[in-house]
Amino acid sequence: MLDTVRPWDELNSDERRLFIRMAEVFAGYVSYSDDQLGRVLDFLESAGELDNTIIVAVSDNGASGEGGPSGTFNEWRFFNGLPTPAELSLEHIDELGGPTSYNHYNTGWAWAFDTPFPYWKRWAGYEGGVADMCLGAWPAGIDARGEVRQQYVHAVDVVPTLYDLLGVEPPEVLKGYPQNPIEFAANSRNADPAMPGAAATLTLYMDDQEIGSDDIVTQPGYFCVVGDGICVGRDDASPVTPGYEGPFPFAGGTIDKVVVDVSGERYVDNEAQVRGWFMID
Numbered sequence: 001m002l003d004t005v006r007p008w009d010e011l012n013s014d015e016r017r018l019f020i021r022m023a024e025v026f027a028g029y030v031s032y033s034d035d036q037l038g039r040v041l042d043f044l045e046s047a048g049e050l051d052n053t054i055i056v057a058v059s060d061n062g063a064s065g066e067g068g069p070s071g072t073f074n075e076w077r078f079f080n081g082l083p084t085p086a087e088l089s090l091e092h093i094d095e096l097g098g099p100t101s102y103n104h105y106n107t108g109w110a111w112a113f114d115t116p117f118p119y120w121k122r123w124a125g126y127e128g129g130v131a132d133m134c135l136g137a138w139p140a141g142i143d144a145r146g147e148v149r150q151q152y153v154h155a156v157d158v159v160p161t162l163y164d165l166l167g168v169e170p171p172e173v174l175k176g177y178p179q180n181p182i183e184f185a186a187n188s189r190n191a192d193p194a195m196p197g198a199a200a201t202l203t204l205y206m207d208d209q210e211i212g213s214d215d216i217v218t219q220p221g222y223f224c225v226v227g228d229g230i231c232v233g234r235d236d237a238s239p240v241t242p243g244y245e246g247p248f249p250f251a252g253g254t255i256d257k258v259v260v261d262v263s264g265e266r267y268v269d270n271e272a273q274v275r276g277w278f279m280i281d
Contacts, residue, residue, distance in 0.1 A: 005108045006069050015070070015086045018093055022071050022105040025097035026113070051139040054165065056158055062129035063113035064121040067104035075104045141165060156183050 011019065037057075044050040066075055072084035073092040095101045105113075110120035114128035121129025134153055136142075142165075160182045163170060172179055203213040 005111055006106070008108075014090055018086055018090050019071065019106060019109065021093055021096055022067075022103065023109055025103065026105055026109070028097060052141075054138040054141070054162065055136065056162075057135040058155060058158070059132050060155075061121040062117075062132050063110035064104075064129055065107045065110050066122060067106045067110065069107055071104060071106035071109075073101050073103050075102045078104070138165070 006015075008016070041050065041055075044053050066072075066078045068078065068083060070084060070086040071089060072078060073089045073096060074084070077084050089096075089103075092101060096103045107120060111118065111128065114120055117128040117131055118126040119128035139145075162168075163182070170179065170182060201213055201215050204211040
């Protein structure tokens, strides 16, 4: 995947003009969003409610790689398996950022925008596009002022954290409908600063069959061996066939990393599919 970042000195003048415009469009979007958030904060301050308002700012993800090495004026081309050559996007350069486009910058910008983490969301590998900042403020209710926390949190942490702060106990039944339990409750957070994250039990599954489990500090959830790789959490993608037999039994202990061998006749089609994704991107 590293070769999908095109070096600047290998771009022709039209490609450079296109990529510069893509960065300008993104900068404009960020500036506009910042301005609109500022309007909300200015109103709260003028109303005397800023200090007593809980503010949480978090993004869906960081920079992503759907634009491919040349970016795209319409991200739906990516979703439909169609590459977008720079020449095609150049025909729409004046539409980028407007209502007739669904543009996405190229992977070179994605890597740069995810600094200091390498790579990007989708094929992250090194937290680029995945490890985003979460900003929180409540001057009237929280003593902390400007401190940086290194623990990992997740979007699902926001609701249970707010419940804890406000002393709210969510109902088990609402309008006659039983409610799912709140996932990743805030009290699972690990207190050891040398081990940021949540203390939980990680369980390794092969489809619905439990292979083994161990206590670790991480984002808790199902640890799935899936057709496209390893997944922790709810997005378990396409499970590997139940007929797959791992070469070694899971015996517990410390998990340094997990490598899934998808070589051999059984996985020929899957390997071809992954190669196709790389070619598209």
